[in-house]
Amino acid sequence: MTPHISRFTKKRSTLAIATAVAAGALLTAGMTTGASAQPAADATPSGAPMKLSGAARAGLLQDADAKKAETAKELKLGSKEKLVVRDVVKDRDGATHTRYERTYDGLPVLGGDLVVHESKAGKSEGVTRATSKRISVTTASASLKAAPEGARKVVWAASGTPRLAYEKVVTGTQKDGTPRKLHVVTDAATGKKIFQWDAIHTGAGESQYSGSVTVGSTKSGSSYALTDAERGGHSTYDLKHGSSGKGTLFTDADDKWGDGTTNDAATAAVDAAYGAQVTWDYYKDVQGRSGINGDGKGAYSRVHYGNAYVNAFWDDSCFCMTYGDGEGDKKPLTSIDVAGHEMSHGVTAATAGLIYSGESGGLNEATSDIFGTAVEFHANNAKDVGDYLIGEKIDINGDGTPLRYMDKPSKDGASLDNWKSGAGNVDVHYSSGIANHFFYLLSEGSGKKEINGVSYDSPTADGQPAAGIGRDKAEKIWFKALTSYFTTNTDYAGARKGTLSATTDLYGADSAEYKAVDRAWAAVNVK
Template sequence: MRVEVPLSPDPPHLCISCDPTCVSTPRDQSEGDRVRQQPHAARTSGTPRKTAVRAAALVGSAAMVVLALQNGPANAAPASHPSGAAAVALNAPARAAAIKSAQQHADGAARTLGLGAKEKLVVQDVVEDADGTVHTRYERTYAGLPVLGGDLVTHVAKNGALKGVSKATKARISVPTTAAAVSPASARKAAVKAAGTAEASASTARKVVWAAGAKPVLAYESVVKGVQHDGTPSERHVITDATDGKELYSYEAIDTGTGTSQYSGKVTIGTTASASGGYDLIDSGRGGHTTYDLNGGTSGTGTLFHDADDIWGDGTVNNRQTAAVDAAYGAAVTWDFYKSAFNRNGIAGDGRAAYSRVHYGNAYVNAFWDDSCFCMTYGDGTNNTDPLTSLDVAGHEMSHGLTAATAGLKYSRESGGLNEATSDIFGTSVEFFANNPADPGDYLIGEKIDINGDGTPLRYMDKPSKDGNSADYWSRRVGHLNVHYSSGVANHFFYLLSEGSGAKTINGVSYNSPTYDGSTVTGIGRDKADQIWYKALTTYFTSSTDYAGARSGTLQAAADLYGSGSAEYKAVAAAWTAVNVN
């Protein structure tokens, strides 16, 4: 049942977690080194005959996947696309069948791509475009060990022709031995020390091949759980060399973010009648999204929200349901945005909903996404008076789940900035999509919260440096900024691509976006910019995509959707040049 719920219009206070430990420099990369992507430059090596044989093998593999996709129910691509490059939606059984079919032919695909005898491909996702192109996302193993930073995506036309391969690394995957000199216990101990978080512990250390550096090495991946300085849970992945125990890389898997945290007036939410009477806060129309009350706790799911008369909250913090209503509303609008804009069936594309937890901790001033539980968690803000349960927060946090389910952008260096920017981009687009008069769409992040005490926003997409920390343009130091600040480059790109440069007023807000080279950029509209970013994220970005790779991926996406000679393609190139990504 859907009900009208009154909410308070007052904007609460919110602050962002900018933990400097989220940024880590790999030991084998110097400042300015950038892992380059090849989103549309795939070639197979060898003689023309060998190349033809490999291509023929991939034809057979892709044909089976295409058949599985065509046999499964799928909706047509949105009519707004001038080409057949938009992804079609698959229900859960059809998607599972496509993945199973691709996995059955993964060995043939590995041979076609010229991978080594010890390498295997593990299918993570399959996306079909309306024109029949199939994008298959793989993880790799080497001698049975997971290869971190070895992910790749193949792009195969309907007739089986290999159109390209997007790779996280160009390096040949090989290590001298898979016997580690360092014990798992020693690796765990080193990882806990390196994580530097309170109450830290690492229960396991799995042996892996680390391929995101200059040269693949045998390593351990330890997951260290603890507490960050502001009370946010920590799930830090630490990669240590299996030869000498030294840290190679680390990143934080708990993605934090911010939003406007403004209540949205009377809203419609999805609830479900309980067998025992009354109603539960379960949105059966959107994958069964469920909202729980942690009641000050910091673990578990808490208690499912239940109400006798299906009239939820009263718009004040004194009613515990109010925060739950905001969280449920934000999740519903975000689900609807992805369905409407991209024909995507849920955050992971499998029809499964995330869940939300509210009233986390005591006076916790943040919100975060945790992929391990596939859930969003919201604190109650300063003095427990301003729950961080808003539309922007939900859009931002759920988009971290989208990134995790697709490109898997690592949460540090430039890939981390792109991860955060993706959440800002789609969180902003969710706000525009909602068309809620209580919070009109804008390109200001946190504009309602007055976190600076002077009425200024937390972040600006038209000129990110106005917040005093974020980067307007790419430089060699961008990858060493906190990911919430290195995201400024992509946020600026998205604004320029959507709206263009110079002074203008949108929904009553004035903007004046500059460019690195003094050029004039003409925008193509936010809807087209969304389509290009989404397609690049889901089919061309990989775990280690940097800003150079993002430029290549979005250009390929624009070419797929609108043509390589289109105004949209040229606008993407111009917008990246305008933020110094060439």
């Protein structure tokens, strides 16, 4: 629907990953050590997404676009409705999952997205819809309230009966310095507010958090630029404590970057570039996705945003990551899991587009925590080993504790361990705990255990044990659900349905994995 900006924000006496304006902010590799409950990865299932080159993906999108009118007829859409191709996933067995947005009488339909599933032979295998309600509205302006200045006319279908509305983006700056891009939707007939969400989501060199690492650079004349040609041309820029513009591209005469401390401005750049590198590698190696948009193009990163800015955020509108330097400009928010979290907001925006409010907002945040964690494990960095703690390196609370815990989310004092009525009214950084807890239980199971030197003790809502299937499988199930079955307004019940569908594709409806997914949701009270 719209871009997101995610960020970290202070919550009561602690910090939480805050909402975003048009991006995604989190909070915020070598050899892992210690015991691990992680089994060896199985061969890639035939229902897993195929690795597509940019050209191959473009070809599939063109094919879908060429037959979108025919698809609309097959879906029995009204004569005023048209489909707009947004994304496509092709499985290893040849099945495709094509994501569309919708227009009605030329107006964008917010919450009208759908995913068409087809077999290798082109046979329909069902449709996942954000809404099943019929759209029938009057778009003539005669009966409408005066449009808010700068607003666009839309059809609102994400909740309730589809109706004509106006969407306005209100920009500004929040108290902590994070940009704001607030999307406000009002009823066109009454002028009353229907919904709103913030689109900014908040959460060879010497790095501060990951030790000596190799980062991609490109020789330019007699010097080097911090541009990674092997990963879509990702570049890292210095804002020099400014809060606007792209900044200055980092360059160096001898291709040696940073000194591992905040005394050298390039140190934060090393961490940012490394974070982008390991995130790119994770999605490519594990999920078969080339870049955040799946098109092989790299984003860019900006470091040294503002003064003592305790946050980081992803912004879809610039397709870029931005990092603050933390309290006293001494703790940049550039750790691996923060980078993975924030850039995963971009992946969510490019696929399911989960609205950053209510239960879908909690799922959006949890998706970034899940893949930020997955990136950290995959990076296999000895200085920042994989764990189920979020933001443990950046000391955002000032007492050495992490921002969030996946095994028992309520340990942070605010997050939900389990689903309850009204979960959609809880801040998305805390309602995300439900899915984070589900992912941990699905990966590792309940009860006490130690993994890579960290002790965990995960409870269940009903007091009954839950067995894990391993993080490798859990990651693939969540990614498959995100890209093939989640829509803009998916809630926790829908996430359960989507992950079960994804598990059926990957492992079969009678598999042990399917039963484990079903049990893990029950263990967090989603039934």
